[in-house]
Amino acid sequence: MMRRFTKNYLNYTIITLVMVVFAIMALATPMKDSTAFLFQKITVAVILAVSLNFVVGFLGELSLGHAGFMSIGAYLGGKLSLVIITAFGLENNNILVLIVALIVGALCAAACGVVVGFAALRLRGDYLAIVTLAFGEIVRVIFTNSSDSSFGGALGLKSPSFSKREMYILAIIGFLLILFTLFVIQNLLKSKTGRAITAIRDNEIAAKAMGIDVTKHKLMVFVIAAAFAGIAGVLFSYSKPLVEAKSFGYNYSIEILIIVVLGGIGSINGSIISATLITILNEKLTVYMTGDNAVYKDLFYAIILVLVVIYNNAPGLKNFREKYNFKNLFAKIFKPKHDPSKIKDDAAKWDVVPTKIQMDEVLSTDMVIDNTGDNNADIGERGGNK
Amino acid sequence: MEFLTILINGLSIGGIYAMIALGYTMVYGIAKMLNFAHGDIIMIAGYTIVLFFPVNPIVGIVAAIVFCAIAGIVIEKVAYKPLRGASPLAVLITAIGVSKLLQSAALIYSKGAIKGVPITTLGAIELFGGNLKIDVITLITIVCSVAIMVALTMFIKRSKTGRAMVAVSEDKGAAQLMGINVNKIITITFIIGSALAAVAGALMIFKPQGVEPTFGAMPGIKAFAAAVIGGIGSIPGAMVGGIVLGFIEAIFGATPLRDYVDAIEFAILIIVLLVKPTGILGKKRREKV
Numbered sequence: 284m285m286r287r288f289t290k291n292y293l294n295y296t297i298i299t300l301v302m303v304v305f306a307i308m309a310l311a312t313p314m315k316d317s318t319a320f321l322f323q324k325i326t327v328a329v330i331l332a333v334s335l336n337f338v339v340g341f342l343g344e345l346s347l348g349h350a351g352f353m354s355i356g357a358y359l360g361g362k363l364s365l366v367i368i369t370a371f372g373l374e375n376n377n378i379l380v381l382i383v384a385l386i387v388g389a390l391c392a393a394a395c396g397v398v399v400g401f402a403a404l405r406l407r408g409d410y411l412a413i414v415t416l417a418f419g420e421i422v423r424v425i426f427t428n429s430s431d432s433s434f435g436g437a438l439g440l441k442s443p444s445f446s447k448r449e450m451y452i453l454a455i456i457g458f459l460l461i462l463f464t465l466f467v468i469q470n471l472l473k474s475k476t477g478r479a480i481t482a483i484r485d486n487e488i489a490a491k492a493m494g495i496d497v498t499k500h501k502l503m504v505f506v507i508a509a510a511f512a513g514i515a516g517v518l519f520s521y522s523k524p525l526v527e528a529k530s531f532g533y534n535y536s537i538e539i540l541i542i543v544v545l546g547g548i549g550s551i552n553g554s555i556i557s558a559t560l561i562t563i564l565n566e567k568l569t570v571y572m573t574g575d576n577a578v579y580k581d582l583f584y585a586i587i588l589v590l591v592v593i594y595n596n597a598p599g600l601k602n603f604r605e606k607y608n609f610k611n612l613f614a615k616i617f618k619p620k621h622d623p624s625k626i627k628d629d630a631a632k633w634d635v636v637p638t639k640i641q642m643d644e645v646l647s648t649d650m651v652i653d654n655t656g657d658n659n660a661d662i663g664e665r666g667g668n669k
Numbered sequence: 670m671e672f673l674t675i676l677i678n679g680l681s682i683g684g685i686y687a688m689i690a691l692g693y694t695m696v697y698g699i700a701k702m703l704n705f706a707h708g709d710i711i712m713i714a715g716y717t718i719v720l721f722f723p724v725n726p727i728v729g730i731v732a733a734i735v736f737c738a739i740a741g742i743v744i745e746k747v748a749y750k751p752l753r754g755a756s757p758l759a760v761l762i763t764a765i766g767v768s769k770l771l772q773s774a775a776l777i778y779s780k781g782a783i784k785g786v787p788i789t790t791l792g793a794i795e796l797f798g799g800n801l802k803i804d805v806i807t808l809i810t811i812v813c814s815v816a817i818m819v820a821l822t823m824f825i826k827r828s829k830t831g832r833a834m835v836a837v838s839e840d841k842g843a844a845q846l847m848g849i850n851v852n853k854i855i856t857i858t859f860i861i862g863s864a865l866a867a868v869a870g871a872l873m874i875f876k877p878q879g880v881e882p883t884f885g886a887m888p889g890i891k892a893f894a895a896a897v898i899g900g901i902g903s904i905p906g907a908m909v910g911g912i913v914l915g916f917i918e919a920i921f922g923a924t925p926l927r928d929y930v931d932a933i934e935f936a937i938l939i940i941v942l943l944v945k946p947t948g949i950l951g952k953k954r955r956e957k958v
Contacts, residue, residue, distance in 0.1 A: 345761055402939060406946055408757045409703040413893060414942055417935035420890070424932035533886075537765060544762055578776040585770035589748055589763055596759035597751040 291469075294552050295462060302458035309451035319450040321566050323522050326457025327515045328562045330464050332542045332554040334511035337468050339540070340549030341477070342504045343484030344403060345412040347536050351419030352392045352509040354531035356516025358426055358434055360388030361442030361526050368443050375443040381456065385517045392513025393506045395422075400505035404498055407487075419536055426528035439527035442520045450522065457518055461555075464511050469551060471507070480504055541588050673801055675919045681807040683915020684814025688869040689892030690899065690907035691821065692862030698838035698902035699858045702757070705764035706744055708889015709771035710737050710863045714870030715880035716775065719784045726786075734867040741863030742856055750852075768886075775882035785879025810872045817868065818908050821861075825904060830857060838902065887931075894938040900951025909949055 305322060308314055331349060338346045364384040367373070373380060395418070402414045427437050434440050445453045471477050479500050482490040491497050520526045546557030561584075568580050594600060689711065696704045714733040721729035748767050752760050793804045825831035836844040837854045845851050866885075873888065874880065891914060899910025914934060921930045941948065 339758070343758065345758055347765075402943060405943055409697075409761060410897065410942055410946060412703070412761060413897060414939050416890065417894070417938050421932040421935050424929060428928040533890075534769075537769060540762065540765065541769075548758075578773055581773035582770060582777060585766050585773055588766035589770065592759050592763045592766065593748070593751050596755040598754045599751055 291473075294465060294555060298458060298461055298465070298555075302455060305451070305458070306455055309454075314451060316447040316450060319454055320447070320522070321563065322454040323450055323457055323518070324566070325559050325562045326454060326461055327518050327522070328539075328542065328558040329461050329555050330457070330511055330515040330518070331539045332546065332558040333461075333464050333468060333551055334508040334515070335539050336543045336546070336548065336551060336554045337511075338504055338508045339543055340547075341472060341480050341484060342501065344407065345540075346399075346415045346505075346508070347412050347533065347540070348399065348415035348417075348419030348422075349508075349512050349539050350531040350533070350535035351415075351422040352395060352512035353516035353519065353535075354422055354426060354526075354528065355392045355395055356388035356513030357442075357520040357526050357531070358440060358516075358528075359391045360384035360513070360517035361440050361520035362434060363387050364443045364521075365441070376445050376449050376452070378452070378456070380443070381517070381521060384521075385460075385514055388513040388517035389510040390513075392516065393510040396506040396509025397502060399509070400502040403501050403505055416533060416536075419531070419533060423528050423532055426531075435526075437528070439525040440520075441524065442526050444521050444524045453518065453521055460514055460518065464514075465551070467507065468511075472551075476500065476503070541584055544588055545591060671923070674803075675916075675923055677803055677807060677811070678922070679916035679919035680912070681810040681814075681915070682918050683895075683912035684810050685869050685872055685888070685911075686892045686895045686914050687908045687911025688814055688817060688865045688872075689888060690896040690911045691818075691904065692865050693893050693896040694899070694901055694904060694907040695834070695858050695862050697896070698904075699834060700745075700749065700753075700855050702749065702760045703764060703893070704749075704859075704862070705761070705889075706767040706771055707862065707866060708885040708887075708892070709768050709775075710740060710866040711870040711873070711885030711888060712771065712775055712880065712882060713737055713740050713885075714867035715874055715884045716778065716784065717867075718871055718874055719786055719880055722786045730867075730871045733871060734864045737863040737867035737870075738860045741859040745856060745859040772882045772886070779880075779882060783879040783881045786874055806872065806875045813868065813872060817865065821865075822904065830854070834858060891931075891934060894934060896948075898938060898941045898948055900948030903948070903950045906948055906950035913949075 309319060331353065335346060335349045338344055361384070364380045367380050367383065368375065368377065399415055399418050402418075403411050406414060426434050429436050431438070472480070479490065479495045480503075482493065482495055483497055483500055487497060542558050542561050543554055545561070546555070547553030565580070594604065689707065692707050692710075693704060696702065696707070714737050717733040717736045718726075718729040721732045744767055748763050749760065752763055793802050794808070795802050825835060833844065833849045833854050834857070836847065836849055837851055841851055844854075869888070870885065873884075892911065895910035895914040896907045897910070898913060899906030899908065901907075917934055917937060918930055921927060921933055926933065
């Protein structure tokens with residue numbers, strides 16, 4: 284019971300707790316604007332990382348255009364809110380308008396996800412990565428060169444945004460959206476659909492042979508990931524008075540990818556933790572490392588990225604990896620006494636997996652119900668004697 | 670006359686793209702990986718030339734070629750070799766990491782300042798009574814790229830090493846059985862690719878904008894697009910793809926759509942990949958179960 288809870292609901296519980304504590308702190312005591320802004324940034328990063336991990340970790344395809352989907356959400360959601368707010372003369376921080384913008388931003392990004400998803404049907408691996416990269420660049424170029432009246436062009440779109448005082452409201456909405464993201468993606472992964480998606484990742488041809496509709500599932504993954512990136516984009520646009528196309532370049536996609544890789548490809552909770560830590564670290568580092576030192580941060584992340592990928596994937600480091608990893612480290616710290624007999628017992632069982640013939644013999648001759656001993660060991664002995 | 674200008678510009682831009690694309694396509698053909706850091710080798714070449722330019726421009730170019738070749742070897746040995754045989758996704762992410770690493774290292778080196786060579790133009794030749802004006806660097810680019818492409822084709826077709834490269838790209842296992850040192854061939858491929866990128870960098874440097882950490886990023890991505898359009902893994906394909914992309918850039922650069930040139934090029938890349946994923950001259954590979 285406890286195990287099932289920690290496996291399925293722990294992350295929801297922790298995020299809800301953090302959200303409640305944050306809300307109480309923000310309402311009870313005047314919170315520093317920068318703290319609320321940091322939390323808001325974290326929520327955007329978590330949604331982006333989890334949705335990108337859905338593509339990279341579970342479908343096994345590299346998407347380098349995640350920032351492109353995000354910019355579609357940011358621009359279209361921001362523009363729509365601007366239109367609604369000026370048309371009805373509403374306040375900038377109208378939550379209803381934000382919800383409409385979130386829905387529209389997600390839908391628009393999802394529509395673009397369909398386009399990239401169709402490319403994913405024909406292409407794989409490096410080619411698909413380059414198509415997603417090209418998509419992100421196309422979106423950026425189009426928004427950069429848009430006219431002043433449509434999307435603001437190179438100067439950026441002046442979209443409605445929450446003031447610094449009210450940033451905590453946006454952060455709470457962000458927390459709720461993280462819960463929504465987790466709800467959708469985790470439930471999907473636990474279902475038949477999720478197993479089909481991982482089957483496609485592991486072997487597309489075998490999955491096809493098993494009757495899995497590859498087209499449907501691939502499109503679905505890209506559409507869902509794009510929709511959540513769009514949601515993150517709308518949140519992003521509401522946190523800033525100006526949405527600029529240059530902030531959604533190829534480098535931003537890479538930054539999200541770094542978060543996903545450091546958190547662990549295919550681990551949702553890893554993405555949440557790493558998005559949180561890296562966002563906090565970035566924020567703190569920009570305080571301490573100013574000017575020329577700020578660039579050491581990027582170098583540091585790049586080196587860590589390369590080292591982590593080599594450590595996790597190099598065929599030559601297999602033994603090293605099995606000896607020195609977090610699992611062993613935790614096992615050493617938390618379970619100092621290890622019981623050798625248990626492991627041996629388990630191993631013995633695997634050695635004597637009964638073959639069909641042995642099983643038939645057992646069934647036909649020895650229908651004596653053995654209440655005293657271990658049934659499996661019994662079969663093994665008999666099999667071994669003959 | 671305008672047509673001739675576009676033709677010459679297209680050839681010169683295409684020549685540069687083709688040179689960079691050759692590096693991509695050779696590495697892809699032989700190591701079966703997408704070397705994302707290839708564009709940043711161009712940036713290394715740019716900085717080296719800027720550094721040595723006061724001494725002597727020729728020394729700068731030679732130093733850039735040597736330095737880039739060394740950088741290519743180091744990147745291959747440190748980052749890519751341990752991952753040989755690992756999943757393509759891991760290799761791709763490592764390559765992206767290396768690219769990011771080189772860019773941030775360059776940012777630390779340059780401290781954010783844009784560095785350039787003291788001269789930004791080598792002058793121009795006027796033909797047909799001043800109707801047609803061609804920059805000298807454009808002509809040098811065309812001559813250089815044609816010469817390099819011919820030399821590379823000869824090298825691949827005639828020399829023992831070149832044939833060994835073809836063999837490794839066709840079937841690594843069989844090549845190894847025939848006594849070819851596959852690791853050595855891969856290293857040589859990286860050296861040649863990086864040297865070509867250095868030459869491309871030397872030809873790109875005579876421009877007002879100078880060298881910055883992302884100097885090679887955009888040309889690198891576009892050259893990759895060129896390699897894919899031509900058919901990745903195919904050496905003539907990279908040349909064709911580079912020239913095609915160069916013409917697209919020159920033609921649209923002369924129309925009101927010039928701000929959208931990047932978007933158009935990438936859109937063409939996506940269309941080519943969707944319609945003919947193997948590119949213009951690529952070979953179709955059947956997937957075996």
